Amino acid sequence: MNRFVKPLCELNGVSGDEGALRKYILSNIGDNPYKIDNLGNIIVDKKGRKTPKNKIMISAHMDEVGFIVTGITDDGYIKFAPVGGVDARVIFSKRVRIGEKVGVVCVVPIHLTDKDKKRDIPKIKDMYIDIGASDKKQAQQFVSPGDSVYFENDFVCYGEGFVRAKALDDRFGCAVMLEMINGEIEYDTTFTFVVQEEVGLVGATAAAYTVSPDIAIVLESTTANDVADVEGLDKVCSLSEGAVISFMDSRTVYDKLLYDTAVKTAHENNIPWQTKTRIAGGNDAGAIQVAGSGCKVIAVSLPSRYLHSAGCVGHIDDMKSIEKLIPKLIEAFAELDL
Amino acid sequence: MEIGRILEKLCTCDGVSGCEDSVAECAKGFLREFGAVSVDKLGSVSMHREGSGKHFLIDAHMDQIGLIVTGITDDGFLKVSRCGGTDLRTLTAAQVTVWGKKPVYGIICSKPPHLMSDEESDKAAKCEDIAIDIGFSKEKAQELVSVGDRVSFAAGFERLEGDIVCSKSIDNRAGMAAAIRCLEILSHRESTAEITVNFSVQEETGCTGGGVAAFDKRADFALVTDVSFAKQPGVSENDSSPMGSGAMIAFGPVLDTQMSKELERLARYNKIGYTIEVCPGRTGTNADNILSGAGGVKTAVISMPIKNMHTPVEVVKLSDIEAVAQLMAEFILSKEVE
Structure with missing residues (x-):
């Protein structure tokens, strides 16, 4: 597996709090020229063997979904709100970290729950995190409103080639870019590690304006629903069946020429690929496409189960497919007649 | 001690x-x-x-409390029933250990929020709709796991504030x-x-x-x-x-x-x-x-x-x-x- 995946997933960086990621990435880009913009995006210009006809940008986001502390109750419990699209069901009864503190999301015992409410999940605004503080004053020593709350960090390889990690969305994309920055590439490329994707594509909007590319490739994780009792097209996409090349999602209609070229490139190079069978989700491509005077966009994604939960799951074969495909796409897009 | x-x-x-x-x-x-x-x-x-x-x-x-394996699907997921008063609300995306021929890591399947209706998202799944993802094909799963095997939460022991502990x-x-x-x-x-x-x-x-x-x-x-x-x-x-x-x-x-x-x-x-x-x-x-x-x-x-x-x-x-x-x-x- 790409050597950067595990360390990147183990860092914490809820949207707007990506400092630890920035530090790690900057220490792993070698001597390549870079700048950090006013929002905290990292923009790295990597020289290739040739200068392309079309300016190419590759982008992945550094942030992850999580929570933010909104207040502390008199008896020392932490109130919180989601940052990004987190499912209330996956947070209930899970462990979280706030700074160095471990906390748990409280559950009213099933024994004390009315019979007709035994499957009801409370709204996140009605949940509490318990760090073991006996009152407000003690909790305030460790936690303040505005602090980021993270899912517990467990990086697990299981089954036949599956990887479960917090923030695989989109640290895998960051890892692919770091590996390319540290290697040799055919054409000059600008890599952007952007902030705040999960709260509305904020970082990418600014970075794409600054870079002003002709073509942008967004590296992402996308929803795979290939779990038990799901058949056919409802799976959306499946693990170990290749890189996901999207033609459309809820936010973006991808450039037809780039889509067709990407599919052809995958075929010609025998790289496993698939597309999504449902128009769902969205990513930074939506913002990049319309930044400044606009550009052509495409997204290449890692199919991921349990997206936006405490840990999403990817497959090692798909990681390899994406790592093979992206350098080939740069070559295919560099001289394309747009 | x-x-x-x-x-x-x-x-x-x-x-x-x-x-x-x-x-x-x-x-x-x-x-x-x-x-x-x-x-x-x-x-x-x-x-x-x-x-x-x-x-x-x-x-x-x-x-x-825990779960008990009741079947293995064609895709290698494990179907389960409750063993004791396990709270269904705590299962979504939980990490578990399946006590098969050797301990097997698993994740309780959950649909991602992007693909869920509003009614689904505030209810825990029914027991019959729950499955465990162990990352193996049916054949391999059958080698490792049998109907009747028990499943426990994979959730370690941790110290919260003072002498309060969580497990x-x-x-x-x-x-x-x-x-x-x-x-x-x-x-x-x-x-x-x-x-x-x-x-x-x-x-x-x-x-x-x-x-x-x-x-x-x-x-x-x-x-x-x-x-x-x-x-x-x-x-x-x-x-x-x-x-x-x-x-x-x-x-x-x-x-x-x-x-x-x-x-x-x-x-x-x-x-x-x-x-x-x-x-x-x-x-x-x-x-x-x-x-x-x-x-x-x-x-x-x-x-x-x-x-x-x-x-x-x-x-x-x-x-x-x-x-x-x-x-x-x-x-x-x-x-x-x-």
Whole structure:
């Protein structure tokens, strides 16, 4: 597996709090020229063997979904709100970290729950995190409103080639870019590690304006629903069946020429690929496409189960497919007649 | 041993009802220090210490809630049923261990929020819709896992603030820790009591083991130690005791009122923290079967308050376990020559 995946997933960086990621990435880009913009995006210009006809940008986001502390109750419990699209069901009864503190999301015992409410999940605004503080004053020593709350960090390889990690969305994309920055590439490329994707594509909007590319490739994780009792097209996409090349999602209609070229490139190079069978989700491509005077966009994604939960799951074969495909796409897009 | 260390060792073992081998081995290790250890026909582990005084039985169940495998799908996912009162709301995206031919890592499947209707997103999945992702094909899954294998939460032991700890299966490893600690206390005091400790099986699936284990012991007094509800958001004061308030002494029609009163007197006299818990009918603990077995045994229930019962994030305060241990020891010392 790409050597950067595990360390990147183990860092914490809820949207707007990506400092630890920035530090790690900057220490792993070698001597390549870079700048950090006013929002905290990292923009790295990597020289290739040739200068392309079309300016190419590759982008992945550094942030992850999580929570933010909104207040502390008199008896020392932490109130919180989601940052990004987190499912209330996956947070209930899970462990979280706030700074160095471990906390748990409280559950009213099933024994004390009315019979007709035994499957009801409370709204996140009605949940509490318990760090073991006996009152407000003690909790305030460790936690303040505005602090980021993270899912517990467990990086697990299981089954036949599956990887479960917090923030695989989109640290895998960051890892692919770091590996390319540290290697040799055919054409000059600008890599952007952007902030705040999960709260509305904020970082990418600014970075794409600054870079002003002709073509942008967004590296992402996308929803795979290939779990038990799901058949056919409802799976959306499946693990170990290749890189996901999207033609459309809820936010973006991808450039037809780039889509067709990407599919052809995958075929010609025998790289496993698939597309999504449902128009769902969205990513930074939506913002990049319309930044400044606009550009052509495409997204290449890692199919991921349990997206936006405490840990999403990817497959090692798909990681390899994406790592093979992206350098080939740069070559295919560099001289394309747009 | 420090009570936190005892509890940690016990919580790190697994033993879903009917499959208590791992925790039983750990329990034997602790009990051998204090007397002869035996295992009964159902699997409950007992320690017996001879004495010229009265005979006291301490019961703590050693099993924990979990799931049981009921089938393997064509895609290699495991279908499950509940084993004990597992709270369905805590399962989504939970990490588990499947006790197959060897321990197998798994994740409970969940649909991503992007693909869910609003009605789905605030309800926990029904048990029949739950499956476990172990990352293997059906053939490989069948080699490793069989129908009937147990599944436990993979959720470690962690210290929160102060002496508050969090783990799976604090219900009822806290009771076991109290019993072991009680034996430790008594080993430093002069005592003529005959003592039996039963770590009984299958409480969570219907209080099966406790009554059987107690049957031929013919104790004069039975002390059943289990967990009860701590005060937490959404739980009324009437149903619970605050964390840190010490031992919960149960009063109710099926329990021996004189014993409960004596426990209360001893707590007050020895300045051991306590609260009164009222059980208006059967207690829902092993006491129900112990007290009516073998012609009847005078029985009391002493509990420690825990938060989030029957979840992977049960929370207990160590000083409450210590209070239960001390109070049981004082009771034995005060009644042994009566």
